[in-house]
Amino acid sequence: MAFEPPQRLVRALGELPETARDADWLGKLPRLTEDALARREVAAQRVQAPGGRSSLVVLVRYPDGTPAALKLAPPQARPGLELAALAHWGGFGAVRILDTRFHEVDGALLLERLHPEVSLRSLPEAKALLEASGTLRRLWVAPPAGHGWETVAERTRAQSRALRAAPAEVAALAATALAVREELTAQPGEELLLHGNFRQGKVLAGERAPWLTVGPDPLVGERAYDLARLVRDRLEDQMATSAGAAGARRRVNKLADALEVDRDRLRGWTVFRAVESGNRALAAGRRREAELLLEFAAWL
Numbered sequence: 001m002a003f004e005p006p007q008r009l010v011r012a013l014g015e016l017p018e019t020a021r022d023a024d025w026l027g028k029l030p031r032l033t034e035d036a037l038a039r040r041e042v043a044a045q046r047v048q049a050p051g052g053r054s055s056l057v058v059l060v061r062y063p064d065g066t067p068a069a070l071k072l073a074p075p076q077a078r079p080g081l082e083l084a085a086l087a088h089w090g091g092f093g094a095v096r097i098l099d100t101r102f103h104e105v106d107g108a109l110l111l112e113r114l115h116p117e118v119s120l121r122s123l124p125e126a127k128a129l130l131e132a133s134g135t136l137r138r139l140w141v142a143p144p145a146g147h148g149w150e151t152v153a154e155r156t157r158a159q160s161r162a163l164r165a166a167p168a169e170v171a172a173l174a175a176t177a178l179a180v181r182e183e184l185t186a187q188p189g190e191e192l193l194l195h196g197n198f199r200q201g202k203v204l205a206g207e208r209a210p211w212l213t214v215g216p217d218p219l220v221g222e223r224a225y226d227l228a229r230l231v232r233d234r235l236e237d238q239m240a241t242s243a244g245a246a247g248a249r250r251r252v253n254k255l256a257d258a259l260e261v262d263r264d265r266l267r268g269w270t271v272f273r274a275v276e277s278g279n280r281a282l283a284a285g286r287r288r289e290a291e292l293l294l295e296f297a298a299w300l
Contacts, residue, residue, distance in 0.1 A: 013054075032108075036070060039102045047059075068098055069110075070110055072106075084149070085149070132198075133230075139198075150220070192222070193218060224261045274296050
């Protein structure tokens with residue numbers, strides 16, 4: 001079968017800076033996929049579409065019929081760090097790894113099959129937030145000694161460089177985000193393993209557990225940073241309500257209280273992450289998305 005990457009993946013990789021791209025990876029992807037399947041002796045059923053923005057996922061079966069999912073990501077996505085996080089969680093709140101024997105060879109991950117078409121976004125918002133909070137709480141565990149994940153301070157320091165060069169229309173919010181980040185990292189506090197990219201769409205229905213998370217971009221730090229991405233989930237729906245800024249602030253407080261996170265630190269990281277994402281979306285030409293993110297940050 002053809003293993004052409006979904007257009008969503010092609011577009012996302014095309015938005016990366018030249019220095020962060022593996023120019024040959026997409027072209028080699030069909031052969032890389034065939035080789036990874038052969039090594040693991042699994043048969044492809046179909047490519048998951050529209051799929052993610054950072055990897056190709058192929059739904060597969062073992063010879064005995066057991067379903068699984070094969071995930072291939074470019075080297076700059078650091079699949080080894082994802083593997084380490086999933087191994088540390090051991091299937092508790094997260095998708096389970098089925099086979100690691102060939103990861104050093106090709107970087108692919110063979111994972112248990114979830115239901116990619118059923119995420120928390122299929123639930124009503126109140127129920128989705130409840131399930132998301134319960135899933136996220138399971139992931140916040142102490143990292144192992146000698147781990148290789150970056151810290152929140154390190155990741156946001158790198159992201160801050162782009163904010164300092166933000167265009168004039170973002171400059172005021174960028175300055176606020178940078179000041180908030182300096183204040184928050186001056187008192188880092190917790191050292192927990194974080195998902196790094198947690199939102200409702202990253203939590204899928206499973207067989208051995210109702211909901212399991214996928215696609216971490218792991219790092220180590222405080223819970224407020226991880227929770228900040230969930231605050232702005234279903235952003236267009238939030239922006240369309242009449243609650244406005246007051247509703248956004250209530251959402252921050254509600255999630256902070258539910259997960260016993262400091263309200264001010266959650267608000268601060270939500271501002272930083274929304275402005276950073278908005279600036280990145282603007283640079284990639286996704287103006288509508290950028291405007292929503294920056295307006296949301298201004299509300300807080």
